[in-house]
Amino acid sequence: MSGRERIEGRAYPFGRRNVDTDVIIPAAHLKTITRAGLGQHAFETVRAEPGNVFDDPVYAGAPVLIAGDNFGCGSSREHAAWALVDMGVRVVIAPSFSDIFSGNAFKNGIAAVVLPQAAVDRLLEVACAQPVTVDLETMSVTTPLQDRFVFEMDPFRRECLLKGLDEIGLTLASEAAIAAYEAATPSLNWGRPLSLSTA
Template sequence: MDPLTEHTGSCLPLGRSDVDTDQIIPARHCRSLTKTGYADALFGHWRKDPEFVLNRPERQGASILLAGPHFGTGSSREHAVWALRDWGIRAVLAASFGDIFQRNALRNGVLAVQLPDEVMDSLLDRAGRDPSFTLTVDLSAQEVRDGEHRRPFEVDARARRLLLDGLDDIEVALRAEDAISRHEQSRPRWMPRPSAALGHP
């Protein structure tokens, strides 16, 4: 996973509220367990409308999604985050998120930033009027910037550290492989052990 310290990009304004994970990626596209290949399925139902924001030529290449409140509610499918990431979204800003979606986003390299309602209303308005409007999402400083405006945000400390380092939970565990092996070897022989199929004697 690529480290995420600071990202500047143009914006996709999607001010609809209560966008659930089935709207982010319809269930029929969630049959694979691979983490890539979902860009074409992102907002699959809505993209049938030629005027939908993702279809607009002037919005191509945008990498920051500005969402309405309660974004990512519904089922816990990680495919919703994978689809956003595959399309090129590095950060999602909203007044509120579904809890599981927010955790999934942070674990999969997409920064989910919660900002006050009035701030989101202002950002959505500006981005809606100006396709060239850009934001900087600075995870190091924990702030969103546009011009002279600096808006602080909070993020889980462990998730922040992993994003800054470009690590996921599996990579963190692999870094401790030697310590894990030493621990397993020190356990009494009568205690259960991992299967030999996993590479342990």
């Protein structure tokens, strides 16, 4: 994961509600043993629709996706987050998210930003012609048209996203403390039962 304070660029003005993980990445593509390449299959059923935003060259490589209510519902597949990352998405803005999707997104470096429906509607309108900026430091979403929407985020998740830390990175950040604990803890002989005698 790479940490970043600001994510700015064009945003996919998707806005569809109740998009489940099977829409994000169809089950037919879950057999892969690598995350690379999943982005080309993301939103496959939506891409079959004429004039969809995901095939519009204006939004190619957009780092932000503006979605509708209950985004990421359905199964718990982490592949949905992998597919979004592979297509370049670093922020999803929606009125609400599935809890499991929100957790998977965070673990893969995607900021799941919750804003009221009115703010999302405004961003959907602006994103058709203007870029969007998401600032994790100030916890705000802004546009060149002077729009500014403030969001809340769990402090731990925000810090991890800012520093680019996943679960492995968090463990490595505590490497010195772990080593000190291991050095101070006597080894146990697992080959025989421990004696509980105080004599």
